[in-house]
Every structure is written in structure tokens, then in C-alpha cells.
Amino acid sequence: MTTEARSARAGLRAIPGLVLSLAAVVAAACATGSSSATSPAEPEKVVRIGIQPIAQTDPALISSDSEVLIANQVYDYLIDIDESNRLAARLATDWSVSPDGLEYTFDLAQGVTFHDGSAFTARDVVWTFDRLRDPASGYPTADLYSGITDIRAVDDHQVTFTLLKTNPFFLFDLADNHALVLKADTAFPDRGFNGTGPYRVVEYVPPDRIVMEANTDYFAGAPQLDGLEITFFADTSSAVEALQGGQLDFIMGLSTPQYDSLTQADGVQTQIVDTNGFVAVRLRTDRSPGNDPRVIQALNLATDRQSLFEVVRRGYGSVGASSPIGPVYTDYFDPSASPPPRDPQAARALLEEAGYKEVLKLDMYMLNTGDYPDLGAALKAQWAEAGIDVSLQLVPEGVYYGEGKWLDVDLGITGWAHRPYPQFYLDVMLVCGAKWNESHFCDPEFDRLAGLAGSTSDLQTRASAYRQIQQILVDRGPLIVPYFFAQFGATSERVQGLKLKPFPGRTDFRNVSLAP
Amino acid sequence: MTRASTPAPLLEVQRLTVAYTRAGRSYDAVRQVSLTVQQGESYGLVGESGSGKTTLALSVMRYLPRSAAVRGGRVLLNGADLLTLDAKAMRRIWGRRIAFVPQDPHTSLNPSMRIGQQLGEGLSTDGLDQRQARQRALSLLADVHLPDPPRIAECYPHQISGGMRQRVLIAMAISREPQLLVMDEPTTGLDTTTQASILDLIRDLVRRRSMSILYVSHNLGVVAQMCDRVAVMYAGELLEDAPAARLYARPLHPYTQGLLDSVPRLGQNKRRVRLRGVAGRPPSPAETRSGCVFLARCPLAIDLCNDAPTLFETAEGHTARCHRWKEIEAGSADPRQPASRKAGPPRTPTIGREVLALQDVQVHFPLRRSLADVFSRRIRRVRAVEDVSLSIERGFALGLVGESGSGKTTLGLTILGLVERTSGEIHLLGKPLPSVIAGRSPGTLARMQMIFQDVDESFVPTMSIAEILRRPLIRLSGSPPDEASSKAISLLEAVHLPPEFADRFPSELSGGERQRVAIARAFASKPEVLVADEPISSLDVSVQAAVLNLLNDIQVVRDSGLIFISHDLAVIGYISDVIAVIYLGRLMQVAPAAEIFEPPYHPYTEALLSAIPLIDPRGKQERIRLQGDAPSPVDVPRGCPFHTRCPRFLGNLCKEVDPPEQRTASGGMIRCHISLDELKAVQPRVFAFSSPVEGSG
Amino acid sequence: MSRYLVRRLGFVVLTVFLTSIVIFSVIQVLPGDVARVILGREAGQAAVDQLRQELGLDLPAPVRYLRWIADFVRGAWGESFSLRTAVLPLVARRLSNSLLLAAVVLGLAVPLSVGLGVMAGLRQDSFLDNVVSMGSLALVGLPEFVTGLVLIQVFALQLGLFPASSSLADSSGLGGKIAQLILPSLTAALVLLGYLARLTRAQVIEESGKPYVRTAVLKGLPRRTVILRHILRNALMPTVTVVAISFGWLLSGLIVIEAVFNYPGLGSLLVFAVSRRDLPVIQAISMLAVVGYALANLSADLVYAALNPRLRLE
Amino acid sequence: MSASQGGRSRFRQAVAILFQQRSSAIGTSITLIFVLAALFGPVVAPYGLNQQLTSATFQPPSLAHWFGTDQLGRDVFSRVLLGARDILAFAGVGTLLAIILGATIGLFSGYTGGVVDEIIMRAFDGLLALPAMLLALLLLASLASSDLSVIIVLVVVYTPIVARVVRSVVLSVKELAYVRAARLQGEGLGWILYRAILPATYPALAVEGALRFSYAIFLIASLGFLGIGFQPPSDNWGMMVSDARQLTSAAPWALYFPAAAIAVVVVGVNLLADGLKRIAQTPPDPRS
Secondary structure, three states: OOHHOOOOOOHHHHHHHHHHHHHHHHHHHHHHHHHHOOOOOOOOEEEEEOOOOOOOOOOOOOOOOOHHHHHHHHHHHHHHHHHOOEEEEEOEEEEEEOOOEEEEEEOOOOOOOOOOOOOOOOOHHHHHHHHHHHHHOOOOOOHHHOOOHHHHHEOOOOEEEOOOOOOOHHHHHOOOOOOOOOOOOOOOOEEEEEEEOOOOEEEOOOOOEEEEEOOOOOOOOOOOOOEEEEEEOOOOHHHHHHHOOOOOOOOOOEEEEEEEEHHHOOOOEEEEEEEEEEEEEEOOOOOOOOOOOOOOHHHHHOOOHHHHHHHHHHOEEOOOOOOOOOOOOOOOOOOOOOOOOHHHHHHHHHHHHOOOOOOOEEEEEEEOOOHHHHHHHHHHHHHHHHEEEEEEEEEEEHHHHHOHHHHOOEEEEEOOOOOOOOOHHHHHOOOOOOOOOOOOOOHHHHHEEEEEHHHHOHHHHOOOOOOOOEEHHHHHHEEEEEEEEEEEEEEEOOOOOOOOOOOOHOOOOOOEEEOO | OOOOOOOOOOOOEEEEEEEEEEEEEEEEEEEEEEEEEEEEEEEEEOOOOOOOHHHHHHHOOOOOOOOOOOOOOOEEEEOOHHHHOHHHHHOOEEEOEEEEEEOOOOOOOOOOOOHHHHHHHHOOOOOHHHHHHHHHHHHHHHHHHOHHHHHHHHHOOOHOHHHHHHHHHHHHHHOOHHHHHHHHOOOOOOOOHHHHHHHHHHHHHHHHHOOOOEEEEEOHHHHHHHEEEEEEEEEEEEEEEEEEEHHOOOOOOOOHHHHHHHHHOOEEOOOOOOOOOOOOOOOOOOOOOOOOOHHHHHOOOOOOHHOOOOOOOOOOOEEOOEEEEOHHHHOOOOOOOOOOOOOOOOOOOOOOEEEEEEEEEEEEEEEEHHHHHOOOOOEEEEEEEEEEEEEEOOEEEEEEOOOOOOOOHHHHHHOOOOOOOOOEEEEEEOOOOOOOOHOOOOHHHHHEEEEEHHHHOOOOOOHHHHHHHHHHHOOOOOOOHHHHHHHHHHHHHHHHOOOHEEEHHHHHHHHHHHHHHHHHHHOOOOOOOHHHHOOOOOOOOOHHHHHHHHHHHHHHHOOOEEEEOOOOHHHHHHOOEEEEEOOOEEEEEEEEEHHHHHOOOOOOHHHHHHOOOOOOOOOOOOOOOOOOOOOOOOOOOOOOOOOOOOOOOOHHHHHHOOOOEEEEEOOEEEEOOEEEEEEEEOOOOEEOOOOOOOOOO | HHHHHHHHHHHHHHHHHHHHHHHHHHOOOOOOOHHHHHOOOOOOOHHHHHHHHHOOOOOOOOHHHHHHHHHHOOOOOOOOOOOOOOOOHHHHHHHHHHHHHHHHHHHHHHHHHHHHOOOOOOHOOOOOOOOOOHHHHHHHHHOOHHHHHHHHHHHHHHOOOOOOOOOOOOHHHHHHHHHHHHHHOOOOOHHHHHHHHHHHHHHHHHHHHHHHHHHHHHEEEEEOHHHHHHHHHHHHHHHHHHHHHHHHHHHHOOOHHHHHHOOOOOHHHHHHHHHOOOHHHHHHHHHHHHHHHHHHHHHHHHHHHHHHHHHOOO | OOHHHHHHHHHHHHHHHHOHHHHHHHHHHHHHHHHHHHHHHHHOOOOOOOOOOOOOOOOOOOOOOOOEEEOOOOEEEEEEEEHHHHHHHHHHHHHHHHHHHHHHHHHHHHHHHHHHHHHHHHHHHHHHOOOHHHHHHHHHHOOOOOHHHHHEEEHHHHHHHHHHHHHHHHHOOOOOOOHHHHHOOOHHHHHHHHHHHHHHHHHHHHHHHHHHHHHHHHHHHHHHHHHOOOOOOOOHHHHHHHHHHHHHOHHHHHHHHHHHHHHHHHHHHHHHHHHHHHHHOOOOOOOO
């Protein structure tokens, strides 16, 4: 009985005991955690960044803002693009073009070393670009650089690119997101971070975070920060809260409401930059129902771009029309090429004429992130008034792009990121048979004008071709471009010198500093 | 123990009214009840379910469920009103001055505490240290005749049998020498032989320690044997209160009389006497009443009875709540229910009328516990029925009597094909019967039907009575549906139920009515053989007689064979023409009804007869008590299965050798090593009533 | 007892085996081309096909199952498709984070909920009981993401007491890490609290009504003894079991909470892996959850057996 | 008293029990209100689910917009009201199918017993070892995002649970007298399972059904919050909450009202389940 009584009491005592042991577990876990944590004597100047998780670290394959942002800190471009879409020197300190426009020679910065300590030479540039342009590689840059016939190191600090034909945008092409210079003969570019860039990777814990320290040997001068601590957030709302809660210093890729709410938040600086990034609502033109121009016309008539711009983007950015050439391109943009005003009744009439008596039912595909759901919802509401019943299909990025769905579906909304010049859009998304011609648009006149603009070195000729193209797209093009968006970012109050770029992933942290 | 010698009563309940609240309505479970228990007195409280007897007992303990509330009255213990005390004050009274022995020993002990500890903890509150408490606990276990107290003390409740647990609860109750024991059906649910020894124990303890008892029970025999004074409760009211001998001999309330007439006396047989019982059904607690609560069922009801009678003092210490008690006492009014029909003529079994024959029927179950056991081939077997041979004649009733675990129900189910037999043959009308139902044709199924023990579980609750009766007609008798409906009505009439019952659901019927429907269903397909498994044991006493009579009448009229299974030898003796006593799956004795009550008995039969509490406080009974509990059918002893408990155990012969089946002159059988003559010589008649019992053989 | 143990262990193994088949077959029907997902939107078809072959995605399903289960048992959990990193350390790190969170959750929820449940159960229909009953019910009904968002708004953004996000980054240090655990564990603890308190209360009420409690009371035992030795001893048995089981629940039940707080646990990794079709990671997490769940069940059984003499003595 | 009266009095008793205790009365009322909202929401809602009042974005709750408007000028009250239909229909249909399927399997498995029962129950153990949320995520990741997928998930997740509950009732009932009587009557398996045994499982099924229903609502809302299995602009409350997370400072009402809707309906159904449990435990009215 004695033992029994004791065990009964022991059972009751086990409850606080359990609590104590749990507390011990917690303490132990925290302790082990702290041993690996650096406990700095003085506060380090580390900027804490919250971005979407990444999938790629090989510069040749990166695509999202997050991936580019990381690569851009670790590696260097030969030529960079500044926040005003102008070319800027980076590893290439200077360059010259042969009179026939076919040979470009670059002077490379001296005394540059990779993070592993090896020296940077022209051979690394040759290897990098040969890799990127190798048609067998399947890299997205293979097409872009197919006009290059030869890349040659003149000496350790000079390199020459030879082109098949003239390309007025060649220097911009060299500034492409993927064109980060790797150490020659890097076997697995996706497994390491051996760049020349301003920050070197200290720790990469996928998919949690990546920690970088300043490259004090950076050829253009050591960054002012001690390092970057990048944490991945699957949900940007969560990152916004973390910024507001003082746990982050920089976030980007915000939705409009998030930006709006942050403009009023304490302790937060917001950033906004106009870009030529846009969303294209497009209907496949090569099969029913999009092969009937009346249907596309009806969609145009059913859409109130201004309203979409104001509701979805709340007036940030600029209203769009029917072409990918936006007002950011001051040389090329034609404000007069505008679609007819919204007229749902006319749209309905057109559809009836086209044989859709009651209602036109369509599935509309788009990503399930960002403003897409809002835009989809707003479009659905507008179109409903014209007798178009749209069913929204929101898919994750991996499905939309990964399975080629975006190239296949009839009706889709695709986002196109900012580019420093407009030719890219025409060549990959609208020229007959182009690789990403999601609308399957095919127009000989358009193709001729696009070809002309892409090869002439004369600005006037090019500008005129672009203007005609804008008119063609208004008249018979497959796209509805509701707006060109502004990009939003936000920083904590202590961040200084940060300028959000039109492609936010290219944002530079070389000259960012922290207020004391 | 006369009243004069103890002027200060121990317990006085004065005009107690207790009400329950259910589904927002409240109704009285106990109304204006007064009673007095003297020092050293055993006071019996008899009543059927719903009579309020348990509520009264719990009120005395001042431990009512949350839904119950005392609406008036007082409970005085030694003159102090318990109802005014708070829980703290009660804690000094509970256990020390009044103790409680509950009905269900299985749930009344803490399952996760050792027996010794549970016994000891009450003692520790009296200031005993742990060692003393343990010593005292062990001696208490010995006091209640538990073998090996140190071992029992270390056991958890689930490790000991129900009878042992009840002894533990009794030990617990007497552990602090209380003045009053409140016992709520302490032996209900126990086997007859176990009950007998527990009752002996209680009687013994009370006498030695001069405690008083408030003994609550539905069992007239138990109360007759246990109590000095008996009160009868009905529908929350106390109807009669008298010294036991007087109450059983000269009841002055028609309900008391009816109750006594509802149960057969040991040795009575249906061929000679007909039970009277009580007409109608017991009132439901929610019914609103005015006038006499027994009015609706009373054979003597007159206009006056619409005014509620008070408790009349008919004699010193005898009260009755009846306006006509004087006429009853004088004999000018007969409180007995009118006898309905005459019993059928006596018959004797004749050859050639056999409907069902069992030949060496054996039923074993594998005791499967898990897949692992199957693989390790450690399957143990329950030997439920062992080599049973029996035959049933047309128009006759075979009674199968045995205690729980004896295999009597399994045997019934085996005959019907609901349990597969392991070996042996069964012939129905001379044709071999397939082992399980699946192999039997509808025609065969129609010839054998069953009445089940639990009336609450006999019917699909969502089916109307008409539907219930139509199914066997359609499935087994091939009646077209419309014809089945009218036949269902006539079946209802055959069991004396009004035709409008056809539209009712089982839950709307009383237990007795449901069992009538069960009888109707069983007879719907005109069976040759009917198996009735404890058909009245879940019914209230006052309606048992009617059901028994009905079953008997229909069986006789239809001339079918009846197998009546029961643990109650009195009931079996009443209904049966032939009686088979079964123990651990073996038939120990088979005898014509009259013969079973006379020597020679099988020693087990002898013990059973001795264990049955006679409904006669002054009756005489040999005291033969069995030791311990019946072995489990998994471990049936070798030799004679009864040898482990047999009071007439001979020695190794019984242990080793299967006893022979000795035939009696009348064609009966006794399975024993002791010869019939020797048995007859050493065995007196086990029981004797104080006065001759009508129709007893 | 040992027989019981062996039986339970066998049951665990069988369950894990059966569930592994469920997991594998569910994952086999995942849409989307894994190779394409790995290489991204801009890779060429030839490279994709080659990768498919390298990953063994072209083999028949049963072969892949056997390979996978054998590898899993050996601890060769493969490499994450999307993260290009070994699955085992990745999952192990996330698991330890989730375990840490789960431990804190239980540490918070169990004593509080058992205490409240017992008090409410013993004083049925009292004011305290009503508060506990309604409060715990509301907590049970409140989705984790709502609780989490409200807690973030109030404690992180309005009051600025605790971090809004729980990424457990190194720079936050020990204090920072502990602070980061508070809101997510509070969120889960509130859910668990409601559940456990309700369960405990119901158990206490049920046991209080049993005849053996009446026996104990009518022995004249002090109220404290009746409660501690009789009621609680039996009433808390299911609670202890549920606590053990809820540890298994926490490992996967934290999915939503981890998503809300960007907590680097198994749950958020699973959501991430599902969105990336990262089969090795999905499989590993599911298997871990199953093994964890089965072990939690096993320990629940064992604890129950240890407390319950009926099972102990079997 | 006729047959229907008997049934009706039992029904009346059940209603009385439900409304006799405050908590279950509240639960029943809440459930009824939401069911009414689901049935008549589209008729009553002042605005459409996706109707945008471009001039009235970010309106706080007012008489015109009881729950305010969101960033697109959508009326939150209308969205919450219209959301009731979706979530209750999904949860209801999913639960109902799981109950039908689970009851059938449980009846068959429990009554038949033996090896078949063993195999079915072990397979269900395997399914049940996967926590519901995990299983739902796995299934939804592998099925195409559609209404049907969500239903399938609910059925897969809940069928084993229902089957277990039913089976345990069957085991307790199958040796009872009325089942034996049915066998003696020569009734077939179907009749025994569905006419004789099934009614005995109704109380357990009702309680289990209500509980599963509330869990289903919870699960659907959580999936909506994670953005898995549902498409915006969905009327899934969880997804509304997730969408509105970015509005916590600009339009918190867009977050809190759908969140409250989930909580209220889950609590309501839970309370109803408690009430049903009490009905199941209450014997029929002694008067009848």
C-alpha cells in the first residue's frame, strides 16, 4: 500500500515534472542554437532582407527577382543597368565598337579577385559567355546570344565579342539578368557561390535563409555594410509584418495594398519605381474562339483599362493599351495609339455577331500570387457585363510555367518583367513563331517592322517602326495590357542609399548604408 | 427485538419527497414517505423498478444525483436531520455512522486502485497509521470470508470475481462499525449460490455487530430471508409496512398481495396452479396521478379510491395505504387478482411425440485474442457445451437451469443455429438439422423460434410493431404483405394486446407488453420448437406472471415444444415438465418437474435449491453453501466438473473420473459417482414452507 | 505487458508500412513535370528529358516504391529536387525546429488546460466552468490562422512586444529566438488548450458520476482525497494519452501556424515542397509525420498501459 | 398514438433537449442561421461576390456596408454571406458522402468480421496515421484544383473515421437480440445491415456527422488560407482572410469578418454536436 500511495502521488507530481522537463528541452534547444549563433560585441551593420524563396542559384537559370537579387550580390555583370535604364560600367570599365558595328571590345577592371581568392581574367568572361550562348546547353540566353560568332580574350584584361550582324541593343543584351560572370570551368555553378561580387555567401540554408558578408576586397571598393541576411518568406504579407515589427530592413515585390499600408506605417520608408513591367491579358489567336477577330475586339471593348489600373494598382504606374511598349520608353512610346473606350454593349453585340448568343464561357489562367487574383477578379466583373463568363484558374508558378501551361491555354494573364529596351518583348512574344508567343500571334507586317527595329542602328527609323507596331497592336493585336506597373519596395528607417530598380532583383547594395 | 425495548429509533424518514428534473420537467420519485428503522433492525424496502426505493436509499445517504432534489421532509439519524447538514458534516457521518453497499460491484470500486488501499483509506481518516490500517484491512477481508486476504489486498478490482468484489464492498461498509448499513440490491446480478453466501455473510455480520440495515431490493425472497420488517413501495409511495412474517402471511394491500402472487414458489408447477400476478402495467414516473397510486391495477378499486388513501395503522406496527384494508383483513374482500384461465391438463411425456433431439452436442469457441496468438497457435478454447443429449416432446416444456457461464444460453443458440456446434447431431422432427442458420431453409427456420431475455433489445427500435410482426409472416410463412398485416393484428390479439398497438414503436411499450410482442413474433411462423431465454428476468415482478402465463397458454394451445432457459429454479420448476440442470456445459441432472425438488438430488441441484431465498420468512431450508466461484469454461476441471465445489466431494474418484449418468425410475438422470440410493439416504428435503403452498408437488 | 508491447510495436510497423504505400501512391499522381520544375521555365526540353532519366522518373511505380522504401530505411533520403541539397539534414533541421515549437506548445498548454479543465469539471455549471467551457469552445472554433494573425496584430505590431515573424535567423541570437517562439507557440497552445481543457473537463465530469466515486465519498473521505486519488487518477488517463498523441498532431498540425509565422519547421517546408513538387522532401516529411504519429500513439498506449492496471497486468 | 406521432414525439423531445440547454440552443440557432444564409444568401446579399464598387474601396463598416468594403470595393458582408453557401455545401456534401461511404463500410466490415474486417481496418489505420491536414495537402497537390478535389479530400480523410465509429456500434449491436431475431427470420444481409443495424448507429452518426462537419469547415477554411484547392476570387472564408492579410492596417474588417464567420459557425456546429450527443444519451420520453 505504501508503494502504491507513493506511485499515485508520483503520478500527480509527474505533471509539473513534465513541464520542467519540457522547459529543459526548450532551454537545451535554445542553448545549442545559440552556440552556433554569432554574438557580436558591437552591432554589425547587417541589412536584413525578406524575399520569396528561390529555386535557382545558377546564374544561367535564375529568373525570379529573388534569384537575381542574390546572384547580383555574389556575382558581377560585365555591364550593369542603372535605375534609369541606362548602361553602367561594372566589370567592364570601358568599351568600344568597330565601325561596322560587328566587333565590341571591352576593357576589364584590374585587380579583381573571386571570393575563392583567384584572380579574375578575360578568360572567365569568355568561358561565361561561351557557356551562356551554347545552343546545346538549353540555357535561355542561347537565343539571345545566337548573334555572337566569337568571343576572344585579347589579353587578361581585354575581351572582344564578334557579331554576325549589327545589333543596336547588344550592350543591353550583355547586361541581361543571366549574364553574371563566373569563374572559368566552374563545374557546378548551382552548388556554390564563387563570384567577384560585393558580398560573399557565408551560409546558405535552403529554403530558410542565405547569409552574406561584405567582400572587403571588392574591386570597386568595399561595401559600406558588414553583410546581408536574407530570409525567405513564402508569404509576402508575413514579410511586411516582419518589416513593421522591426525584424527586416528591406522587402520588395509588394502588392498595392501592402505598399499603401506601408506608406502610412511608422518606421518604414517606401520605395516606388515606374517600370515597363506589365501584365498581358491575351487570347490565343490560332484557334477558336480567339481566331475570330471580333472576339478579341469584344474583349477589348469589355475592358476598362483605366479602371483596372486604378482599382488593382491604385494608380501606381501607368495605364496600358495594347502593346508592350510603355511610357517608360520615352523615345518609342506613342500615346496616340490607344484602344477604343469601353463599351460592353458593343462588345456583347460583337460576340452575338460572332455566334456567342447567350454567353461566352472562358477559363482564365494566371498565377495565384501578387495582384493577379485581384486583376482576375476585376476583369471577371467587367467582362461579365459584356456577357463573358470567365472562370478564374489560379495556378502556382511551378505549374503555370513549369508545365508550359501558359503557352498552351486559350486565355491567360502573364506578367512580363521590366526590360531596359522594348525589342525583347516583340522578338520573344509577338513575332510569328517566337519562343514565348503565348498568343500565337502571327502578322507579316508586324514581323517586318519588328525586324527592322531590331536591326537598324538609326534611332528615328526604329522609333517610327515602334510607333507603327503600337498602332497595329491596337488595331488587330492579341493583347490587352491593363497597365504598366510600378515596382514597390520598402525599407526600415535606418537603411540609407537604397534605390529600387525597375527590375527589383537588380537592386544594388554596394552603396547602401545603415544610419547609426 | 421488540419495539418497546428500543424507544429511540435509529433512523426516521419523515414525509420525504424527492423530485427529479428531466428534460425540463420535474416529477416525484419519492412522495411523502415515512419509515422508521430501529436499532439493530433489518428493514426491507421492496419495490419494482421506478418505485423510488433506490432514490429513498440515496436520500438517506444524503447523496442524490444532481438532477434530484429533496422537496420536503426530514431524514433523522439519532434524531439529527441529515438533510440540514453540509458535506463537511456528512463526511463525519458517512462510513462512520451510516455506510452504503451499492448494487453494482463491478463499477463501485476504483478500477485503478488496489483493494487493500481502497479498504484502508477510509480507516486512515480515523487516525490509523498505514500499518494499522493495513492490518485492519486484512482482518476485514478475512471477516467477509475472502480467501488469502494478503493476496486479495494486492489485487485490483478487475482481478477478482463479482461476488468477491461485493464482499470487499461489504467489508468497506462495515470497516468503521457504522450503526446503519444502507444496502441497495447488493446481490442483484450475482449467481444464486453466490447470493446465498453473501446473504449469509450479511446476516452474520449484522447479528454480531448489532448493526441496523435498510435493505432495498426487488426480490421478495431475499427480503423475506433478510429482514425483520418489510415495507412495500410503489410509484414513489409507501403502500404497506409490517413485520416481515406478518406481511408475507397476511398482506393488507392488494398490491402486496399481487406482488406475492406474481412469483411462483419453489415447487409450484403450472399444471397444478396458475399464477395471478398483477394486471396492467406499472405507471411511468411522469404520469400525473390523483387518488390511490394503485387504482388502475387494483381488483378492489371503488369510487373512494379516487381520493388518495392515507397510511392506515391496521395494527401495532402494521400500516397499509388502502381504504379497504379492514374488508381485506376480515376476508370480506379478496385482494387477489382474478385468475384468468385454467391451466392445461397434466401430461406425461410419451414416446413418439419427440420434436427435437440433441445427441452429444458440443460447442467450443476458440478464444482468439490477436493475430499473434493465431500464429503462435496458442488458441485456448471455451468449452461452452459438452456432450449434451436431450429430447423435447411436442406440447411439453423443457426447463434448462444453470448459473451464469453454465452454457445454457449457448445451448439454446446452438439449437437455433445462431452458434455453430463443434460436434454432435440435432434432429428436428427426425431430420438432421444443419449446424448454422445459413444452411437452413426458411421452412426449417419457421419451425424453430426464440424469445430473448432483454426486452429492450429484442426489436429494431425504428420499426413499428406491425412491421415487426409482419416480417416473419412474410419471410417464413410466405404470407402476401396485405394478408400479413391482418395476421399481425390477430397475433396481437392472441397475446392480449389491442390492435392499435400495431402502429406503435417498441419504445412506446412497457417491458411486459414488449415481451408479449416478442411472444407473438416467435409464434408467428407457427414453430414446432420455441426457445425462451430468460424471458421474464428483465421484467418487473408484477408483470412476470402474466407473461409466463401467456407463454404457457400459447405453447399449450399450439402444442409446440418449449425450451425454457432460466437461472431461477422456482420459475423453471413452475413452467417446465422436464428440468435439466446444467453446470459448466454439462447436464448434471435431468428430471421431471416434480422430481427435481425431492431427493435424490444431484449435489449441485441440492446446493441450488438451498441457495434460493424462500418467499417465506418462516420457511426452513438446509444450509448448503458452495465454496468459491465456478471455474471458467476455459479451464473446466477434469473428472466431474463440479468436484471443485461439491459439498459431497468423494476424493480422487471425482477428480479423475467422469461420473456416470445414473437413470432414475421416471427416466431422469443424475450424473454423479454417488449412487442414487446413497444420495437419497443422506439427503433430506432441502426446503420447507411454513405453511402448505398451493399447487406444490 | 511485454506481449502488449510487442503487439503495439508490430502495429506501429504495420501502420507505417501501410501508410508508406498510401503516401507513395498519392505522390505518384502529383501533376507537373518534376524535371521541368527543377530546371525552371527557361530550360530546354532535351535537358528536361535527360534529368527525368537521371531521377529515375521513367521507371515503373512498384520499382520506384521498393527503391524508395529501401533507401528510406537506409537513411538515404535523396536530394531535394528544388533545393539541390540532401533531404535528410534539411528535414532533420526542420524537424528539430518543429519539435522545439511543439515542446514549447505542450509546456504552455498542458498544465494550463489540465488545471482549468479539472477546476471546471469539479465545479460543474459554476461561473468558472461556464467561462472555461465557452472559452475553450471558442478557442477550438477559432482557426489557427485567425488566432495567429490577431496575435501578430496585437502583440507584434500594436504593442511591439514580440517578433511578428519567426524565421529563427542567426542574427537574432538566443533572446531573439526565444522571443520568436512566443507567438507561434501561443497560437498553437491556444488551440490545444481549448481541446485539452474540454476533454479534461468532460472526463472529470464523467468520472465524478461513476459509482466508485460515490463509494469513495460515502466512505467519508476528505474531498481532496476523493478528487486526487479517485477522480483525477482515472479522469486524467485519457488526457495523458491525448497529450502524447497531440505531440504527433503538432508535428503536422503546425502547418498553418508555421505558414502564418514563416516558422522554419516541417509544416512550412511541406507547403513549400508541395508547391515545388519536391517529391523527396514531400515523401520524407510525410513519412516522418507518420512515424512520429505512430510513435506518439505508441507512447500514448504505453503511458496508458502504465497508468491502467487492467492493461498493465494483462 | 400513431406511428408518425411516435416518431414526432421523439423529434419533439430531441428539439426540446436541444433548446433546453442554453449552449446547444445557441449552437442550433447559429447553425440554422448559417444554413439559411447558405440557402438564401444569393437572394439576400446586397451585392455580388465579385461586384466591385470602384468608388467605394476601403470603406469601414457602415449602414451601407455592414462589414465594410475591401481594396476592390467589394462589399465584405455580401462576400461573407455568399461564402456561407460554398463552405457549408463543400463541408456538407463531403461529410455526407464520407458518412454514407463510411457507414456502409463500417456496417459491412463490422458485421462480417474476420479477415475482411481485419484488412479494411488495417488499411484505414494506415490512412488515419496521416494527419488530416497532411493527407489533404498531399491529395490536393496531386489532384487538379477543383471543387471535386476538395470533396474527394474530405471523403478520403473522414470515411475511415466514420467507418470506425459505425463499426464499433455494429460490434456492440450485432450480437443483440433483434439482430439474432432477424437472422432467425431468414433476413438477408442487406436487410440486417440497413434495416436492423443501421438505425442503431444513427445517434453516433449524428454526433460524428456534426463533428466532422465542423472539422470539414475548419479544414476547408485552412486550405483556403493556404491557397490550396481553392481559386480566388473564392468565397472561401479562409482565402478571404488570407487575401485580406495585406489589408490588416488599411481595411482590417475585410480580415476579421470572414475570420469571425469561420469561428462562429465552427463553434455553433460544435455546440450542436454537444446537443446531439445529449439527445443520443437521453432515453425516450417516459410519457410516451
